Amino acid sequence: MSWDKVGREDKLLSWKDVMEAEEYVYTVGYAGEEFFKGLKEGKIIGSKCPKCGKTYVPATLYCEDCFVETSTVEVKGRAYLDSFTIIYKDSEGNKLESPQVIGLVRFENAKGGLLAFIEGEPKLGGEVEVIAYDVPLKVRVK
Amino acid sequence: MKTNLFYRRVAVIGAGLTLFKRRIVETPREMSWVAARKALDEAGLELKDIDCVVIGSAPDAFDGVHMKGEYLAHGSGGVRKMVSRVFVGGATGVMVPISAWYHVASGLCQSVLAVAEEKMSPARPHPQSVFRYIWDPITEKPLNPNLIWIFAMEMHRYMYVNKVKKEDIALVSVKNKRNAINNPYAQAPANITVDDVLKSEVLVWPVNLLDVSPVSDGAAAMVITSEDIARRYTDTPVWIEGVGWTLDNTEWTGRELAYPRYLEHAARMAYKMAGIERPNKELDVIEPYDPFDYKELHHIEGLMVAKRGEAVKMLKEGVFDMDGDIPSSPSGGLLGVGNPIAAAGLMKAISIYWQLKGTAGKMQVKKPVHTGLAQAWGDLMQASTVVVMRN
Ligand SMILES: [Zn+2]
Numbered sequence: 001m002s003w004d005k006v007g008r009e010d011k012l013l014s015w016k017d018v019m020e021a022e023e024y025v026y027t028v029g030y031a032g033e034e035f036f037k038g039l040k041e042g043k044i045i046g047s048k049c050p051k052c053g054k055t056y057v058p059a060t061l062y063c064e065d066c067f068v069e070t071s072t073v074e075v076k077g078r079a080y081l082d083s084f085t086i087i088y089k090d091s092e093g094n095k096l097e098s099p100q101v102i103g104l105v106r107f108e109n110a111k112g113g114l115l116a117f118i119e120g121e122p123k124l125g126g127e128v129e130v131i132a133y134d135v136p137l138k139v140r141v142k
Numbered sequence: 143m144k145t146n147l148f149y150r151r152v153a154v155i156g157a158g159l160t161l162f163k164r165r166i167v168e169t170p171r172e173m174s175w176v177a178a179r180k181a182l183d184e185a186g187l188e189l190k191d192i193d194c195v196v197i198g199s200a201p202d203a204f205d206g207v208h209m210k211g212e213y214l215a216h217g218s219g220g221v222r223k224m225v226s227r228v229f230v231g232g233a234t235g236v237m238v239p240i241s242a243w244y245h246v247a248s249g250l251c252q253s254v255l256a257v258a259e260e261k262m263s264p265a266r267p268h269p270q271s272v273f274r275y276i277w278d279p280i281t282e283k284p285l286n287p288n289l290i291w292i293f294a295m296e297m298h299r300y301m302y303v304n305k306v307k308k309e310d311i312a313l314v315s316v317k318n319k320r321n322a323i324n325n326p327y328a329q330a331p332a333n334i335t336v337d338d339v340l341k342s343e344v345l346v347w348p349v350n351l352l353d354v355s356p357v358s359d360g361a362a363a364m365v366i367t368s369e370d371i372a373r374r375y376t377d378t379p380v381w382i383e384g385v386g387w388t389l390d391n392t393e394w395t396g397r398e399l400a401y402p403r404y405l406e407h408a409a410r411m412a413y414k415m416a417g418i419e420r421p422n423k424e425l426d427v428i429e430p431y432d433p434f435d436y437k438e439l440h441h442i443e444g445l446m447v448a449k450r451g452e453a454v455k456m457l458k459e460g461v462f463d464m465d466g467d468i469p470s471s472p473s474g475g476l477l478g479v480g481n482p483i484a485a486a487g488l489m490k491a492i493s494i495y496w497q498l499k500g501t502a503g504k505m506q507v508k509k510p511v512h513t514g515l516a517q518a519w520g521d522l523m524q525a526s527t528v529v530v531m532r533n
Pocket of ligand 1: 054063068
């Protein structure tokens, strides 16, 4: 055993290889298509359960509680900041020119939420307005 | 003689499938929900009646989502429930009802929703690429093998040891694709001839294109309950009477390729539990795992339904046809229905369940059936799972 030794890569007998799929092609699904079509029209599309009446955002094909198929609805409730954080470094560890605020945006009377880039002075519970219907969403604090 | 007196009785009371096809529109979660919803509807249960959820899915890499069990839990009714995921490669599909069985047989749960899903189409250029991870990185990977190579060697060895001809093996593909014509969920039903199989493109000799099941997306689900619940919801429960699973040597080079010993062990376990002494006399209908045509014969021997090397003889006599003594793969099997790995195995168990319930529709075999068996196989080609059911 070599508890006390640090192996040097060039000294070890090793085999270098790359074993990856070239790419993945994901489908957004039925509900996802409605949601993305909505974004293009400047709308937030969710879905409403015919049984319990809950509205989910983003849209899902089925109600996770009742397990029945939902129908799509436009989510029009007031958008607010549920939580946020401030990013100072990118994923490589490089310092960002200016810190980036990201947050969880929820909508009144809807379950779920969307992650978003936040502009303006963030405040928990504060109302926000959508300034770019995109993934991720871009919102400004009102 | 039955030995399972200390287990609680376990029944299947509902099942559901999605279509098996290539590049399905639904997300893996949505597919799971479609199958799970149908299974609940057939059982007459709602999600609130379910105590726990068992999910089966093969490598994460197929769906391109890490921790796929957690991901699929949402569409499998697992939110705020006891959820577990089982994974034994290709053998996963039958491990799902086995796992659901021990959740109920132990007394832990009354009703289990068991869901299996696989979406093979996201990985490009071909789902085979995700199998690159399974080889020994130093002694095998440098050959840049794919799975079909290994199966080709196993098929060749099986043919050599048992003096079986390729045109005889092709009869399995002909039979299963023909059976699939009666299956509304099937992806590759066809009326083909032995000649079509032999003349199809050679992929890796001796494996031709029509010797192999297609690449598929699909989901399957079953509702598995205690005797109490089953009696309350149905007059025709189907009982899970025997389960077995085994892992043989995980080095594929460490095994005799001509005979699936991994399966013999799993089958013996299930037979003992179900009180089966002569499988070739006591099984009325079987769904052995058939991703390749020779595999069905290989597995029929491992199940001890045929003696070693004699599955071909019985096949040619028509024993395994829809109107034969032991109809085999009446669903159309993986060759005819498609092969979304875990979902394909559970589809085989569902086929047996529907046969025993008498609701298999156009797939229903001619003879009256009382005892059936479904089997799957996988991991590094050395794992097998078996479930025996009775009505
Ligand atoms: Zn609901």
